[in-house]
Amino acid sequence: MSGPTAPARPRDFLRELIDRDLADGRHHRVATRFPPEPNGYLHIGHAKSICLNFGLAAEYAGRGIAATCNLRFDDTNPVKEDVEYVESIEADVRWLGFAPTAVLYAADYFGEMHARAVALVDDGRAYVCECTEDQIRAGRGTLSEPGTPCVHRGRTAADNRARFEQMKAGALADGAAVLRAKIDLAAANMKLRDPLLYRIRHAHHHRTGDAWCIYPMYDFAHPIEDELEGITHSICTLEFENNRDLYDWVIEHTRRTQAFAAEPAPRQYEFARLALEYTVMSKRKLLTLVEGGHVSGWDDPRMPTIAGLRRRGIRPEAIRAFCELVGVAKTNSMVDYGKLEYCVRDDLNAVAPRRLAVLRPVALEISNWDELGVGAEERLEVPSFPSELATAGSRAVPLTRELFVERDDVWAGDDAPPRDFQRLAVGRTVRLRGAFAVTCDAIDRDAGGAVTRVRVTAHPESRGGGKVADGRKLGSALHWVSAERSVVAEVRLYDRLFAVARPEDGGDDFLRHLNPASLEVITDARIEPALADAAPGERFQFERTGYFVADAVDHRPGARPVFGRIIGLRDAWAEATKASPPPRDAAAKPKQNAKAATRPDSKSPAEFRAEARRRDATLQATYDRALTLGLTEGDADLLSGDVDTAALWETCADAGVAATGARWIINELPRALAEYAKAGGDGSLSGQRDNLAAALPELAHMLDSGEATAAQGKWLLVKALEFPGEAPRALAKRFGLPAAIDVAALDAIIDTVLAANVDKVTAYRGGKLGLLGFFVGQVVKASAGAADPTIATERLRLRLDA
Ligand code: ATP
Ligand code: MG
Numbered sequence: 001m002s003g004p005t006a007p008a009r010p011r012d013f014l015r016e017l018i019d020r021d022l023a024d025g026r027h028h029r030v031a032t033r034f035p036p037e038p039n040g041y042l043h044i045g046h047a048k049s050i051c052l053n054f055g056l057a058a059e060y061a062g063r064g065i066a067a068t069c070n071l072r073f074d075d076t077n078p079v080k081e082d083v084e085y086v087e088s089i090e091a092d093v094r095w096l097g098f099a100p101t102a103v104l105y106a107a108d109y110f111g112e113m114h115a116r117a118v119a120l121v122d123d124g125r126a127y128v129c130e131c132t133e134d135q136i137r138a139g140r141g142t143l144s145e146p147g148t149p150c151v152h153r154g155r156t157a158a159d160n161r162a163r164f165e166q167m168k169a170g171a172l173a174d175g176a177a178v179l180r181a182k183i184d185l186a187a188a189n190m191k192l193r194d195p196l197l198y199r200i201r202h203a204h205h206h207r208t209g210d211a212w213c214i215y216p217m218y219d220f221a222h223p224i225e226d227e228l229e230g231i232t233h234s235i236c237t238l239e240f241e242n243n244r245d246l247y248d249w250v251i252e253h254t255r256r257t258q259a260f261a262a263e264p265a266p267r268q269y270e271f272a273r274l275a276l277e278y279t280v281m282s283k284r285k286l287l288t289l290v291e292g293g294h295v296s297g298w299d300d301p302r303m304p305t306i307a308g309l310r311r312r313g314i315r316p317e318a319i320r321a322f323c324e325l326v327g328v329a330k331t332n333s334m335v336d337y338g339k340l341e342y343c344v345r346d347d348l349n350a351v352a353p354r355r356l357a358v359l360r361p362v363a364l365e366i367s368n369w370d371e372l373g374v375g376a377e378e379r380l381e382v383p384s385f386p387s388e389l390a391t392a393g394s395r396a397v398p399l400t401r402e403l404f405v406e407r408d409d410v411w412a413g414d415d416a417p418p419r420d421f422q423r424l425a426v427g428r429t430v431r432l433r434g435a436f437a438v439t440c441d442a443i444d445r446d447a448g449g450a451v452t453r454v455r456v457t458a459h460p461e462s463r464g465g466g467k468v469a470d471g472r473k474l475g476s477a478l479h480w481v482s483a484e485r486s487v488v489a490e491v492r493l494y495d496r497l498f499a500v501a502r503p504e505d506g507g508d509d510f511l512r513h514l515n516p517a518s519l520e521v522i523t524d525a526r527i528e529p530a531l532a533d534a535a536p537g538e539r540f541q542f543e544r545t546g547y548f549v550a551d552a553v554d555h556r557p558g559a560r561p562v563f564g565r566i567i568g569l570r571d572a573w574a575e576a577t578k579a580s581p582p583p584r585d586a587a588a589k590p591k592q593n594a595k596a597a598t599r600p601d602s603k604s605p606a607e608f609r610a611e612a613r614r615r616d617a618t619l620q621a622t623y624d625r626a627l628t629l630g631l632t633e634g635d636a637d638l639l640s641g642d643v644d645t646a647a648l649w650e651t652c653a654d655a656g657v658a659a660t661g662a663r664w665i666i667n668e669l670p671r672a673l674a675e676y677a678k679a680g681g682d683g684s685l686s687g688q689r690d691n692l693a694a695a696l697p698e699l700a701h702m703l704d705s706g707e708a709t710a711a712q713g714k715w716l717l718v719k720a721l722e723f724p725g726e727a728p729r730a731l732a733k734r735f736g737l738p739a740a741i742d743v744a745a746l747d748a749i750i751d752t753v754l755a756a757n758v759d760k761v762t763a764y765r766g767g768k769l770g771l772l773g774f775f776v777g778q779v780v781k782a783s784a785g786a787a788d789p790t791i792a793t794e795r796l797r798l799r800l801d802a
Helices: 013-024 044-062 083-095 106-122 133-139 157-169 218-229 238-254 283-291 306-312 316-326 337-351 460-465 503-513 572-577 591-598 605-615 617-628 633-639 643-654 658-678 685-704 710-722 728-734 743-756 758-765 771-782 789-801
Strands: 029-034 066-073 103-105 126-129 178-181 196-200 214-216 233-237 267-271 274-276 333-335 361-366 378-383 394-399 402-406 429-432 437-445 451-459 480-482 487-494 519-527 539-542 546-550 562-567
Touching (some): 013 267, 013 743, 013 789, 029 218, 029 233, 044 066, 044 083, 044 233, 044 274, 044 306, 066 106, 066 218, 103 106, 106 126, 106 157, 106 178, 106 196, 106 214, 106 218, 106 238, 126 157, 178 238, 196 218, 218 233, 218 238, 238 267, 267 789, 283 503, 306 562, 316 337, 316 710, 333 337, 337 539, 337 546, 337 562, 394 480, 605 617, 605 633, 617 633, 617 643, 633 658, 643 658, 658 710, 685 710, 685 728, 710 728, 743 758, 758 789, 771 789
Parallel strands (some): 029 066, 066 103, 274 333
Antiparallel strands (some): 126 178, 178 196, 196 214, 378 394, 437 451, 487 519
């Protein structure tokens, strides 16, 4: 059991491999890198790679291990690259919260790369080929047919050297010749069939200018870059799996005495790239959107670029939590958009001050204003955060006779509104947020039926949260602004850029799936005066409407304010697309609220809990047990104030997860219940007690063992409420959270397999490397299919090569 403050350490196959490399003594340090090509702006897929590479370095450094992560520009193709991209990429990495150990450029190694290529030529391992692209392709054969050598393959080393020098000197045109590795035209891995190492490009490079007209190919450059920088774990996405053999070949045959040559060579590991619903995720397609004018630029708030997400108002904290939630897996999958939205809301809830803003204003007049005796205007001090958040702060909001309220909050029909319409309709009483209750007397409409004015009578006695004198039940509190004192603002409502979840399914035709309603601009919204002074980039929750940000570019002091919607308060999209929304049961409100209403005003929650323990011996027993199990007095108190909380924690304690259970009941559960209630579910603890008693202990175990990260745990907790009776592990599987991999168990299986095949191990070590496939098959079989073949291969190599 971990202590109350022990952070859950994320575990995945990469972390397991690195742990093992350190334990085995293969490495004594960890060096990763993030290697973007500066041919576009970074997108949220890159954020996953950034969080992974920089996150690993930070984690291991935190454990006292020498660990570094470089930002390295893989700038080997001058045609598509640009300094604008270089600058934006570094800014994005830093904005995400990571400081590179070094900022490096592949171009700075061009001299060394060229020297290594010349050495390969001299060794007879590379040749200049002057075939056309088509000829080269045809000469490679197919998966079932070996390739055939071209006339250039037989050139002497001296010939090749002379020709390569001509390439470098600029004597040949683009495409006239390439340098190819001479490996094996019959290799099972097509990438080894004499791959290209250098090509001719008479182009200006953003860093080396016109110094070079030959440029190295990715497959040649990347391993050398890694090796020169002493990278230990070279992490890339799955599509590079087949390139790994070539990566190893290049290092093996070009390694020279350099700073890190005494250490084991870097190894490449692949993980699943991030694909997100309702968006496209390739720089090329994003460039199409920018160049075609479908968005306002790389930083359009609807773009999945880091620059776009930043301008949208999303904080780096939310992006990092999202990457943690998605995790590191070995199989590609499409991540549902709701996960990103969940992280954005979860992050903003605690930090975005509440404000009043009316997007579609309609006039409301308080008929008995003069009887209130406050003169022309009353300055209300309204809290900026709800009471369940510990954050303090308030601001003055002017209240006047004439207000604006939201058009949607006024009943515009001829018929009577339904009973659950808790907003403005003739005869109904609602509370104005932060002010008092009003009863609607009349709704004026124009000839077309559109509402022009709402007339209400205020109940002065309800000021400051008090009841209405006649005891009638109030609807929810509506947001409003003063007609006279509010400020006109432009509000941009963003929605998903694409109308379908998988716009890339139709290939390059993705543009036809653009969501025509992804941007709506309201030019006459009304905001409370405090919002007019917002700094560009400042974020708020407009009460009942959503989270908004003062636009970083267009919101300027002194001009009409411009706000953009970061995200709605609830998942409007899911609600609109769901066939039948969950029943909204008004009675299923959190029970705590009902309790709070009947609780005597004079008693604090702590006093209330203490009294509950005095009255109920089982609660006192829970308090005592919590102390015995090492919890603080404060936590013990919070857990033993009511029977539902106490019983839930007791279940966790019985399951051996007293501390984590307590932490999650106190810190995370209230938010999860509120979230679920907002979505229309039963968010009461009493209603969810049995469900939670089944789910929370397992969840706590997952957190303690590192099987789930904190972000994943929070997500699973909400899902556990939505899917009663489904265990957290099953939910993790259903929602595609990567399962943690137990490498220790895998190694045990490997040991058994190797012990049972001693003769084959000897043969392998004697050079029959093809036996690796046999071992992998045996391991997968012995694990009843549970072992991942790629990871099994890595682990087997470690054992067999030792
Ligand atoms: P794109 O296809 O969007 O142009 P890329 O892979 O060509 O992306 P690079 O600049 O080469 O972009 O990528 C830098 C690093 O980011 C690489 O290690 C790459 O594997 C990683 N990366 C790129 N896209 C994703 C993604 N969607 N999910 C996770 N990692 C990614
Ligand atoms: Mg690429």
